[in-house]
Amino acid sequence: MDTPHVIELQNVAYSYGSDALLSDVTLHLAPGSFHFLTGPSGAGKSTLLKLCYMELMPSAGQMTVFGREVSDLRRDDIARTRRRIGVVHQECQFLDHLPLTENLSLPLTVAGRDPAEEAENLRELMTWVGLSTRAQATPPELSGGERQRAALARAVIMDPELILADEPTGNVDWEMSLRLLQLLVELNRLGKTVLVATHDLNLIRAAKSQVSVRVLRIADRTLQLSGADL
Amino acid sequence: MGRSGADRVVPPTGFTARLTVFTAAAMAFLAVFALALSLATDRLASRWSEALARTATVRISAPAGQVAAQVDAAMEVLRTTPGVDSARPLSDAERRALLEPWFGPDLPLDRLRIPALIEVVETPTGIDTTGLRARLAGEAPGAIFDDHTRWRAPLVRAAGRLRMLGLFSLLLISAATAAMITLAAQAALAANARVIATLRLVGALDTYIARAFVRRFTLRAFAGALAGTLAGLATVASLPRADAAGGFLTGLGFTGAEWALPLLIPPITAAVAFAATRFAAFRQLRETT
Numbered sequence: 001m002d003t004p005h006v007i008e009l010q011n012v013a014y015s016y017g018s019d020a021l022l023s024d025v026t027l028h029l030a031p032g033s034f035h036f037l038t039g040p041s042g043a044g045k046s047t048l049l050k051l052c053y054m055e056l057m058p059s060a061g062q063m064t065v066f067g068r069e070v071s072d073l074r075r076d077d078i079a080r081t082r083r084r085i086g087v088v089h090q091e092c093q094f095l096d097h098l099p100l101t102e103n104l105s106l107p108l109t110v111a112g113r114d115p116a117e118e119a120e121n122l123r124e125l126m127t128w129v130g131l132s133t134r135a136q137a138t139p140p141e142l143s144g145g146e147r148q149r150a151a152l153a154r155a156v157i158m159d160p161e162l163i164l165a166d167e168p169t170g171n172v173d174w175e176m177s178l179r180l181l182q183l184l185v186e187l188n189r190l191g192k193t194v195l196v197a198t199h200d201l202n203l204i205r206a207a208k209s210q211v212s213v214r215v216l217r218i219a220d221r222t223l224q225l226s227g228a229d230l
Numbered sequence: 231m232g233r234s235g236a237d238r239v240v241p242p243t244g245f246t247a248r249l250t251v252f253t254a255a256a257m258a259f260l261a262v263f264a265l266a267l268s269l270a271t272d273r274l275a276s277r278w279s280e281a282l283a284r285t286a287t288v289r290i291s292a293p294a295g296q297v298a299a300q301v302d303a304a305m306e307v308l309r310t311t312p313g314v315d316s317a318r319p320l321s322d323a324e325r326r327a328l329l330e331p332w333f334g335p336d337l338p339l340d341r342l343r344i345p346a347l348i349e350v351v352e353t354p355t356g357i358d359t360t361g362l363r364a365r366l367a368g369e370a371p372g373a374i375f376d377d378h379t380r381w382r383a384p385l386v387r388a389a390g391r392l393r394m395l396g397l398f399s400l401l402l403i404s405a406a407t408a409a410m411i412t413l414a415a416q417a418a419l420a421a422n423a424r425v426i427a428t429l430r431l432v433g434a435l436d437t438y439i440a441r442a443f444v445r446r447f448t449l450r451a452f453a454g455a456l457a458g459t460l461a462g463l464a465t466v467a468s469l470p471r472a473d474a475a476g477g478f479l480t481g482l483g484f485t486g487a488e489w490a491l492p493l494l495i496p497p498i499t500a501a502v503a504f505a506a507t508r509f510a511a512f513r514q515l516r517e518t519t
């Protein structure tokens with residue numbers, strides 16, 4: 001294949017302590033692909049996403065992000081690479097002292113861009129995730145589900161090439177889950193690469209009916225391609 | 231809106247903010263006095279050494295009948311001594327004036343057998359003291375050459391010590407300021423560890439995050455130091471001035487262009503705060519991925 005993979009893990013291992021949590025993980029995310037990541041709680045889904053986002057560095061193996069070896073990246077390179085990735089953390093990371101609008105445009109602000117440029121985009125996004133009336137609330141004033149929706153809105157504000165979402169629908173009702181999925185599907189149709197960690201098999205089925213997705217499963221400390229058993 | 235992006239992303243740090251302003255102000259106030267002390271002792275030392283280095287005295291104690299002859303002999307020796315700029319016997323009136331502060335105005339000089347005095351002014355090259363003493367001993371046995379080294383040296387040494395003390399105080403004050411601002415910055419940074427981690431996660435560069443803190447602490451340190459310096463200057467200005475005619479004593483204060491010197495304290499404090507906060511910020515940042 002000519003186009004480099006967005007993310008490539010080759011025999012990657014990771015351990016928090018002495019015991020390996022992940023070992024021999026090989027993963028290739030082609031540009032424009034849509035992947036789901038499943039597995040039992042504690043299997044290492046969030047850990048794998050954090051590796052992809054360079055919050056954690058592999059204990060062993062090779063890993064490239066946008067074609068660059070992560071072990072060669074310096075701190076500033078990592079920061080700049082992250083601007084090309086939209087991420088939804090399982091525990092949403094916000095600045096509690098700033099109102100929602102400023103939190104959502106934070107990636108723009110720290111990248112030195114004027115949030116006003118994206119004001120229209122931001123308004124649309126907030127309406128889509130149902131937060132237009134909560135613009136001036138601070139994150140602690142939001143419900144868990146509202147924060148999760150906000151996290152997804154912030155993840156896509158920079159028009160990222162890759163979206164990593166950790167349980168983006170964990171705290172929201174089914175109808176809202178479908179709306180959030182819709183956002184991801186549409187971005188995928190625009191060519192963005194998507195990787196979503198979830199327990200929600202219904203969500204995966206709903207996605208399958210719209211785009212071509214692949215389902216990966218973490219079991220026995222490694223990654224397996226899940227069959228068509230859904 | 232007032233505050234710009236980089237400034238807003240870091241939450242206000244009320245307590246450490248006030249601590250920094252107060253520390254900078256107090257330290258700047260003290261620095262003004264340490265500086266005044268250094269400058270005053272500097273003036274004192276140079277005045278003492280200058281005033282005393284170029285003058286010397288020849289004292290002649292001899293039986294009443296021989297004084298005049300020995301003064302003439304000593305004057306002759308001095309005239310032919312290299313390094314002597316001028317030599318002049320003090321008149322009775324001048325000698326009386328010298329002693330008046332101690333003994334009152336009605337001193338009967340002629341009956342007291344006060345030694346005769348010759349005031350000697352040296353050229354900048356100075357006099358060969360040993361050679362002069364030897365020649366005086368031959369020509370005027372009652373003459374004693376005194377170049378004031380005996381009591382000049384300890385005075386100059388004392389003034390030098392005082393000046394060192396002033397400079398050392400300035401150094402200590404700078405170090406203490408740096409330490410306290412580092413502590414305040416570290417407290418602010420530790421309290422904001424989550425904010426820093428979040429900023430890193432959304433793609434902020436280390437310099438961007440550090441700048442938000444550094445800017446804040448630098449400005450506060452500057453503002454505090456400015457207030458402290460002005461207060462210090464006002465206090466120094468209100469100190470009673472030492473009488474210029476009072477001889478060796480110079481007041482603790484600034485003269486002329488020296489008044490501008492303390493104005494360096496605020497920018498220096500700001501520079502210290504800048505370096506200290508930057509150091510603390512990058513140390514905290516190294517702990518985030």
Ligand SMILES: Nc1ncnc2c1ncn2[C@@H]1O[C@H](COP(=O)(O)OP(=O)(O)OP(=O)(O)O)[C@@H](O)[C@H]1O
Pocket residue numbers: 016017021039040041042043044045046047048090
């Ligand atoms: N910072 C950490 N230090 C030590 N152990 C950790 C740390 N983070 C996670 N773990 C452990 O690693 C394992 C995998 O955690 P991870 O969060 O990746 O699981 P997960 O698959 O995302 O689970 P869930 O579905 O519950 O979100 C868990 O057993 C967890 O306790």
Ligand SMILES: [Mg+2]
Pocket residue numbers: 045046047090166
């Ligand atoms: Mg998880």
